[in-house]
Amino acid sequence: MEMTGGIAEQAHGSTQWFSLFTDFDIGLFKAGKHYRLYEKLGSHLITHEGRTGVYFAVWAPNARYVSVIGDFNGWNRYLHPMRVRWDNSGIWEVFLAGVGLGEGYKYFIESHDGYQVEKGDPYGYQWETPPQTATKIASISYTWSDQDWLEKRNSANVLEQPLSIYEVHLGSWRRVGTEARYMTYREMAVELTAYCKEMKFTHVEFMPVMEHPFYGSWGYQITGYFAPSSRYGSAQDFMFLIDQLHQAGIGVILDWVPSHFPTDEHGLGYFDGTHLYEYPDPRKGFHPDWQSLIFNYGRNEVRAFLISNALYWLDVYHVDGLRVDAVASMLYLDYSRNEGEWIPNEYGGRENLEAISFLKDLNDAIHHHHPGVITIAEESTAWPGVTQPTGNGLGFDLKWMMGWMHDTLDYLQKDPLYRSHHQSQLTFSLVYAFAEKFVLPLSHDEVVYGKHSLINKMPGDTWQQFANLRLLYGYMYGHPGGKTIFMGGEFAQRHEWRHDYSLDWHECEDSNHQGIQRWVKHLNAFYQEQPALYKQNYAPAGFEWLDINDHVNSVITWLRKGLDGEDGLIFIANFTPMVRENYRIGVPVMGKYIELLNSDNLRYGGSNVLNSGDLETYPIPVAGKRHSLILTLPPLAIIVLQRLIS
Numbered sequence: 001m002e003m004t005g006g007i008a009e010q011a012h013g014s015t016q017w018f019s020l021f022t023d024f025d026i027g028l029f030k031a032g033k034h035y036r037l038y039e040k041l042g043s044h045l046i047t048h049e050g051r052t053g054v055y056f057a058v059w060a061p062n063a064r065y066v067s068v069i070g071d072f073n074g075w076n077r078y079l080h081p082m083r084v085r086w087d088n089s090g091i092w093e094v095f096l097a098g099v100g101l102g103e104g105y106k107y108f109i110e111s112h113d114g115y116q117v118e119k120g121d122p123y124g125y126q127w128e129t130p131p132q133t134a135t136k137i138a139s140i141s142y143t144w145s146d147q148d149w150l151e152k153r154n155s156a157n158v159l160e161q162p163l164s165i166y167e168v169h170l171g172s173w174r175r176v177g178t179e180a181r182y183m184t185y186r187e188m189a190v191e192l193t194a195y196c197k198e199m200k201f202t203h204v205e206f207m208p209v210m211e212h213p214f215y216g217s218w219g220y221q222i223t224g225y226f227a228p229s230s231r232y233g234s235a236q237d238f239m240f241l242i243d244q245l246h247q248a249g250i251g252v253i254l255d256w257v258p259s260h261f262p263t264d265e266h267g268l269g270y271f272d273g274t275h276l277y278e279y280p281d282p283r284k285g286f287h288p289d290w291q292s293l294i295f296n297y298g299r300n301e302v303r304a305f306l307i308s309n310a311l312y313w314l315d316v317y318h319v320d321g322l323r324v325d326a327v328a329s330m331l332y333l334d335y336s337r338n339e340g341e342w343i344p345n346e347y348g349g350r351e352n353l354e355a356i357s358f359l360k361d362l363n364d365a366i367h368h369h370h371p372g373v374i375t376i377a378e379e380s381t382a383w384p385g386v387t388q389p390t391g392n393g394l395g396f397d398l399k400w401m402m403g404w405m406h407d408t409l410d411y412l413q414k415d416p417l418y419r420s421h422h423q424s425q426l427t428f429s430l431v432y433a434f435a436e437k438f439v440l441p442l443s444h445d446e447v448v449y450g451k452h453s454l455i456n457k458m459p460g461d462t463w464q465q466f467a468n469l470r471l472l473y474g475y476m477y478g479h480p481g482g483k484t485i486f487m488g489g490e491f492a493q494r495h496e497w498r499h500d501y502s503l504d505w506h507e508c509e510d511s512n513h514q515g516i517q518r519w520v521k522h523l524n525a526f527y528q529e530q531p532a533l534y535k536q537n538y539a540p541a542g543f544e545w546l547d548i549n550d551h552v553n554s555v556i557t558w559l560r561k562g563l564d565g566e567d568g569l570i571f572i573a574n575f576t577p578m579v580r581e582n583y584r585i586g587v588p589v590m591g592k593y594i595e596l597l598n599s600d601n602l603r604y605g606g607s608n609v610l611n612s613g614d615l616e617t618y619p620i621p622v623a624g625k626r627h628s629l630i631l632t633l634p635p636l637a638i639i640v641l642q643r644l645i646s
Contacts, residue, residue, distance in 0.1 A: 016095040017083045018048065020055060026089045032300030035365055036315075037308040038226055041091070042123030043137050045101060053097035054137055056082065056105075058121065059301060060272035061090020064112045068094060070105030070134070077108040090301075104134035106266070111273020120223060120266045122277075122305065127211040127224040129231055133266040135224070140316050142239040146246035153251070153320060154372035158397065159437065160535055162528045163482030165253060166201040166490070167443055168192065169218060170209060170232055173487055175502035185228075185237035189244040196250050199490060199517075200524035203251040205323060207444065209238065210257075213264050218444070218499055220257055220325060221292060223267035225309045228317075242318055253321035253376070254313055258306045258362075259330050260292040269293050277302055283343050287329065289336045297330070298354035306358070307365050314370045321374040322366070324396070328380045330355040356394070363395030374398060376439060387437040401438035401481055404429040409446065412472055415459050416576045416636070419554045426575070427548045427556060429479070437538040439482035442472075442489055447497045455492040455516075464577055466492065466512050467606065467636035470519050470599040471573060474638030477523045477533070478560065478571040480543050491517040515605025522604075526597060526640075532562040532569050546570065546586055547623040553578075555633065557585050557623075569596070570641040572633060579609055580633035586625030590617045592644040593629060600634030609634035614644065 020040050021029075028034035044055045056068050066082045073079040082092035092107075106118045120127060124135035171182050173192065183191070196204055211224030219229070228238040242252050261277070263269045268277040278293040279285030285294050296302050313319045329335045334342040334350045345353050363375055377386050377396040385393030411419065411426045419426075447453050458468035469492055476483055488495075488503045491513045495504055507513045527533050536542025546557040554575040561568040570587065574580055587593070593615040600606030615629050622628040633639070 015080055016048065016097065017093060018055075018095060019085065019093055020044070020057065021085070021089075021091065023087075026085075026087055026091075029089060029091075029304055030300060032303040032361075034304045035307050035311050035369070037304055038123050038125075038312045038316075042121055042125065042226070043105065043135070045137065045139065046095075048095055048097075051097040052100075053095055054099040055093070055095045056107075056121075057091055057093045058082070058107050058123075059089075059091050060107070060109055060276070061088075062111055062274040062276070063092070063109045063272045065108075065110040066092040067108045068096065068105055069108050069118065070099075071103040072096070072099045072105075082107075099137065101137050101139055103137050104128055104132075105137065106134050109272050113273060115270075115273035117265060117270075117273070119271060122268060122271075123226050124224055125227055125235055127227045127230055130211075130213045130215070133213065133223075133264075135227075136230075138227075138235055140235050142236050142243075144239070144243055144318065146243050146318060149246035149249070150318065150372075154370075156372065158372070158374050159538055162202050162534045163398075163439065163537075164201050164524050164527055165203045165205045165439070165482065165484040166196055166199070167205045167207065167484055167486040169207045169444065169487065169497070169499060170229070171215065172497070172499050172501060173503060174505065180502060182231055185233040185241040188232075189241040192241075193244045193248050193250065196245070197248045199521050200528065201250065202524075202528070203253055203320065204245060205253040205321075205484065206255065208255045208257055208325075213262065213267075216499065217262070219255065221260075221262040221290070222257055223262065223264055225305075226312055239317060246318065251320035252318075253323055253374070254319050255325055256310060256313070256322040257325045258295060258310075258358075259326040260287045260290055260294050262292050277305070281343060283337070283341055284333065287336070288341075289329075296354075297352065297358040303358050303361065307362050310362060310366060311369060314366065314373055319373070321376060323376040323378060324359075325378050327359070327377045327386075327394075328383070330359070331379070331381075331383055359394050359396075360390040364390055367395070376400065397437065398439050398482060399436045400441045400443075400484075401429065401433075401436075402441070403432070404438070404479070404481075405441055405443075405446065408472065408475070409457060412468055412575075413457050413459060416464075416554065419575050420551045423548065423551045423554060423556070427545075430543065430545065433480050433543070434538065434540045438480070439484055440476050440479060441484045442476070442486060443484060444486045444497055447486060447489070449496075451496070453493055453496050454489050455494060460577070462512065464636060466516060467577070467600070469516060470604055470606070471575065471636050471638055473516075473520060473523060474571075474597070474599045474640075475573055477527055478558070478569075478573075478638065478640070480537055480560075482537070483527070485520065490520040512605050515603065519599060519604040522597070530560075530569060532560045532567075535563050536561060544588075546588075546625065549623070553580060553583075555580065555583070559588065567643045567645070571638060572631065572641070573638040574633040574635065577635040579635050580631075583631050583633045584620070584622050584628050585631060586622035586628050587617060587643075588625055588627075589643055590619070590627040592616050593641045594644055595639055596642050597640040598634060598637065599639070600637035606634065606637060609637070611639065611641075615641070
């Protein structure tokens with residue numbers, strides 16, 4: 001019968017129909033502005049009129065019949081039918097008394113044209129461990145102990161803080177025992193937290209943790225958008241991992257994939273016998289690179305699903321940032337498509353206007369509800385204004401600096417003999433370094449599929465390879481922008497990353513690998529100790545070239561500046577294996593200088609060519625500066641100087 005407040009109920013054995021939705025909820029949902037849908041859709045353990053059970057709700061507007069099937073009814077398609085709401089929202093509901101946590105379930109859907117399918121719950125909090133495909137009734141309650149972290153995070157300006165990110169794939173960071181099983185979330189809460197704290201990283205970035213059927217997709221082909229993968233434990237276990245990282249002072253960033261989803265039958269594709277979540281025309285709705293489906297950003301209910309999902313990880317899991325995957329594929333209608341394989345927008349252009357609007361709404365919602373959270377775009381083109389406010393840009397806080405990564409790695413892979421002819425490739429990134437707010441990525445994508453590990457990209461003998469890698473990291477930390485290093489790179493793992501295996505931790509017993517690991521740790525600590533490296537990380541005022549014209553010797557010199565006229569840090573990088581004696585550099589201020597860091601130090605595996613003691617300037621102009629220093633430049637190394645304040 002009809003009840004007050006738009007609630008309807010009908011008893012039928014252990015089955016009842018009523019709604020958690022108000023008319024206001026439905027209005028927001030239809031408008032694409034309901035950003036807490038995970039509290040309404042999905043499965044929710046509740047008590048109704050003294051009876052405990054589970055309320056189920058699913059959006060399937062084109063279905064003729066929907067039922068809940070599961071462990072509790074022998075997966076019978078006709079025992080527990082759902083009822084569609086009367087308001088044309090397309091939402092089906094039912095309350096099943098006596099059903100409890102841990103039980104598996106799906107929705108059986110029959111469309112008007114006779115199509116039948118069993119679907120997992122798009123809003124399910126937990127799924128069975130693949131290859132099983134059912135959703136499980138789960139709780140997301142947890143008692144947090146990270147209030148101090150959240151208060152500090154929300155009161156700080158993230159763009160004036162160090163950002164040193166350790167990118168991690170949960171299933172292959174470290175395996176356990178002779179059977180090489182996955183570590184659980186709770187095991188990682190101990191070991192990963194301790195390791196990141198020891199290595200001085202400010203943040204961990206997890207490759208997609210959301211449930212995915214194919215392990216080899218690394219999490220980028222998601223079916224359970226609201227469920228951390230059960231391969232490693234429960235929702236509460238993952239919360240515990242985040243809680244422990246926060247209590248250790250380490251932020252958590254999640255890779256998030258609103259760009260595409262897999263075609264697996266139990267997933268979102270062709271959900272109710274129609275293209276509900278994806279664009280119906282394959283020229284717009286099917287991704288040729290990944291053989292996956294593309295979200296329909298023009299459909300309000302899909303936008304609400306995605307933004308609710310983003311906020312879910314921030315609301316419920318206390319996540320500190322989202323790195324949005326494959327943004328370029330969302331922005332361009334002709335991405336990876338040939339002529340005639342894509343549909344122009346209403347103005348005849350190649351821009352996906354609906355995706356642009358969605359990304360702006362996404363960033364506005366995140367920054368409104370969680371001002372201390374950061375969003376990072378993996379955007380590989382020159383799209384303007386990615387990190388500008390949504391009034392004239394997309395609204396992200398940061399963007400991956402793909403150009404820096406490609407140019408720098410390409411340069412360093414060259415034999416030092418030929419580097420003098422390519423120095424502009426190394427320095428070109430500063431031409432556009434402040435056009436956006438950038439993160440410098442040395443990510444998983446650069447150490448797979450025959451690209452070689454970072455250490456094996458480096459030319460020369462073993463000593464030169466390790467020296468080149470130390471030089472790369474020193475250059476990265478001296479360059480404006482946040483930093484990202486993929487796991488294994490911090491100790492120079494020789495193997496390419498293999499998702500089915502643990503990192504080669506035994507290599508850390510070797511002195512060369514120990515040296516790299518120690519260098520990265522010290523770079524992270526130095527980064528956090530020196531305001532000149534982060535206070536103006538994203539502003540032109542924080543950087544100045546001192547000399548980029550010494551192509552013959554492959555030496556570059558630059559200055560990182562502090563605020564309010566504070567002295568900065570001078571970086572000198574020698575990209576050849578030659579020791580440069582009596583090398584003169586110009587400096588902005590006269591006085592005494594001291595060497596703070598040197599990648600050639602013996603403790604890092606270097607040859608120990610150092611500049612000891614106080615270094616005093618001479619009134620001899622060099623490269624436009626009135627004063628200069630005489631230094632010894634170590635081979636394939638970077639040094640950092642600072643003026644002594646008397």
